[in-house]
Amino acid sequence: MKRMFLSGNEAVAYGAIDAGCRFYAGYPITPSSEIMHMMAKLLPEAGGVFIQAEDELAAINMIIGASWAGLKSMAATSGPGFSLMQEGIGYAVMTETPLVIVDVMRAGPATGQATKAAQGDLMQTRWGRHGDQYLVVLAPESPQEAYDLIIEAFNISESLRTPVVFLMDEFIGHGREVVFRKEPGEIKLVERRRSSDHEPLFGSDDPRIPPPMPRLGEGYYVLVTGSTHNEYGYRDVHSFETHYKLVRRLKEKIWGNIDKVFKYEVIGDPGRAEKAIVCFGSTCRSAKEAVMGLDNVLLIRLITLWPLNYDLLRELLSNVRLVVVPELSLGQLIYDVQQVIDSGIKVVGVNKVGGGVPIYPSEIKKALEV
Numbered sequence: 001m002k003r004m005f006l007s008g009n010e011a012v013a014y015g016a017i018d019a020g021c022r023f024y025a026g027y028p029i030t031p032s033s034e035i036m037h038m039m040a041k042l043l044p045e046a047g048g049v050f051i052q053a054e055d056e057l058a059a060i061n062m063i064i065g066a067s068w069a070g071l072k073s074m075a076a077t078s079g080p081g082f083s084l085m086q087e088g089i090g091y092a093v094m095t096e097t098p099l100v101i102v103d104v105m106r107a108g109p110a111t112g113q114a115t116k117a118a119q120g121d122l123m124q125t126r127w128g129r130h131g132d133q134y135l136v137v138l139a140p141e142s143p144q145e146a147y148d149l150i151i152e153a154f155n156i157s158e159s160l161r162t163p164v165v166f167l168m169d170e171f172i173g174h175g176r177e178v179v180f181r182k183e184p185g186e187i188k189l190v191e192r193r194r195s196s197d198h199e200p201l202f203g204s205d206d207p208r209i210p211p212p213m214p215r216l217g218e219g220y221y222v223l224v225t226g227s228t229h230n231e232y233g234y235r236d237v238h239s240f241e242t243h244y245k246l247v248r249r250l251k252e253k254i255w256g257n258i259d260k261v262f263k264y265e266v267i268g269d270p271g272r273a274e275k276a277i278v279c280f281g282s283t284c285r286s287a288k289e290a291v292m293g294l295d296n297v298l299l300i301r302l303i304t305l306w307p308l309n310y311d312l313l314r315e316l317l318s319n320v321r322l323v324v325v326p327e328l329s330l331g332q333l334i335y336d337v338q339q340v341i342d343s344g345i346k347v348v349g350v351n352k353v354g355g356g357v358p359i360y361p362s363e364i365k366k367a368l369e370v
Contacts, residue, residue, distance in 0.1 A: 001180040008143040008172040009076075011179045012102055013038030015150035016074050018182060020189055021100070022048035023071040025062035027055050027081060030114040031170040032104035035076040056081035060088030060101070067097050068224060070215035072154055076102035079121050080111065083128070089163055090129035091226045093250065096202065096210060098157040098192060100150070102166040104173040105328075107354050116356040117170035119281055119328040125165045126306045132247045134254040136160070136261050137306040139167045139280045143177045149303070155190040156261055160253060161210035167305060169328060171282040171358060195220070203231025207252035255307050263303035266316065267291060273298035275322040275368055278313075278337050280305060283326045283359050290364040297368060302333075314340040324367045326350040326359045346370065 006014065013035050016024075024039040026032075036052070043050040049066070053059035056077055063073035077085065082103045092099060105121045107113035125137045138153050140146040150166055157164040195201060195212035201222050204211045211231070214220045223233040228243045236242040254261075267288065268276075276298040277287045284301045291297045300316055302308070313336070317323060323345060325334040331349045338347050350367045352359050 001182055001186070004179050004181055005176060006143050006147075006179040007034060007174055007176045008140070008146040008168055009034035009104065009174065010038050011143040011147040012076070012150050012166070012168075013042055014179075014181055015147040016100070016154070017042050017046050018184070018187055019072065019151040019154035021072045021074050021154065022046065023063060023066035023073040024048070024075065025051045025053045025059040025066070025073075026075045026077065027053050027059055029056075029078045029081045031106055031117075031173050032076045032078050032102060034173070035102060035104070039074075056084040057088065060085040060092075063099050064088060064092050064095070064097050067099050068216050072098070072158070074100045074102065076104065078104050078106050078114075079108045079124075082121060082124065086128040089135070090131065090133055092163045093129065093133040093135055094226045095224050096161040096213070096250070097163065098161050098213070100153050100157055100164050100166055102150075102168065105167065105169045113354060113356070115170070116354060117282065117328055117358070118353050119169050119283070120330075120332065120353065121167065122305060122329070122332040125167055132251065134251050134307070135162050136164045136254065137167055137304065138164065138263070139303060139305050140172060141281055141284045141301065142172065143175060144179050146172060147179050147181065151187060151189075155188075158192045159190045159210075160257060160261075161192060161213055162254065167281070169281050170356070175282075200231035202229055202233050202246075203249065207249040208256035210253055258307045258309055261304055262307065262309045262312070264312075265301040265303065266298065267301075268298040270298055270316050270319065272296065273320055275324070276300060276317055276320045277324045277326065277364065277368075278302065278317075278333065279326050280333065283328060286359050286361045287326060287364055290361040290368070294368070308336055310336070310340050313337070317341050317345070321345060322368070322370060323347045324350060324364060326364050326367075328359065329353050
């Protein structure tokens with residue numbers, strides 16, 4: 001391993017290169033711009049292609065095209081740019097195009113505070129597109145995890161043939177720590193499954209197994225369309241059966257693999273805890289300090305934010321009487337917690353957004369005193 005001193009944004013770039021990413025398209029936007037800067041430097045050295053697009057609409061469509069041409073592809077942005085990408089992400093879901101989109105969150109809505117950390121894009125990552133659609137959302141808590149987890153994001157994207165959203169906030173993106181970069185032989189990479197003769201490219205008997213994906217130019221006569229299509233790619237915009245079968249399979253491809261993609265960390269004993277904290281991203285760092293020395297508090301850090309294993313979360317929280325949910329927003333993750341707990345369990349949000357001010361451990365400790 002190589003010891004490096006990196007920001008979270010820089011760690012993402014190195015991790016993407018080590019994951020095999022060879023195409024990047026993006027537009028500079030704070031606080032994600034360092035990812036673009038690093039990819040502009042690293043990709044040509046690795047034999048890849050970097051393009052500064054005219055805007056985020058162009059960027060998302062460029063990485064879709066590059067993915068179909070056979071390259072692992074990525075774009076990075078922040079909230080306003082991520083909003084512009086939504087239609088393209090929906091198209092990627094419908095065409096089952098593997099790619100990774102990094103969203104380094106800042107305070108919104110609209111232009112908001114471009115240089116200040118926030119966690120208000122959670123719901124947008126899950127539900128920002130129209131129609132029934134599902135993808136995977138991952139969230140690291142440190143520059144080291146940003147490096148390790150972006151490699152996993154590419155592996156999930158390739159194995160499930162799906163877009164993966166990588167959700168960071170400005171504190172992690174600009175926070176700088178020691179990061180250990182792996183050697184090539186230490187990294188396990190997943191490559192997309194190629195098709196055999198006569199195997200449908202948009203359907204499978206087992207919805208948990210994604211269909212194969214050819215490269216453009218390999219001789220397959222296939223229509224890649226965002227319209228409703230059957231398992232061979234032919235448009236069918238009138239049939240109930242064709243559309244229902246398609247969107248159900250696209251859902252089951254994600255939710256049916258929840259055991260493979262759902263990642264979390266637990267600190268404490270669920271059987272003994274009277275209180276709990278549920279968090280993601282940078283707020284978990286404050287939460288971990290807050291629970292030091294507290295034997296009766298359970299900390300649940302969600303690394304995968306979608307799909308969310310509600311059954312597991314319900315089980316972990318079944319014995320507590322109080323749940324604290326710290327968020328750098330007015331509250332979004334808290335709705336998931338409220339959904340899985342019994343009515344007698346009290347849920348308290350610790351909410352702060354704007355000005356680049358973190359949630360402090362003392363504020364979480366105070367909420368635990370309720």
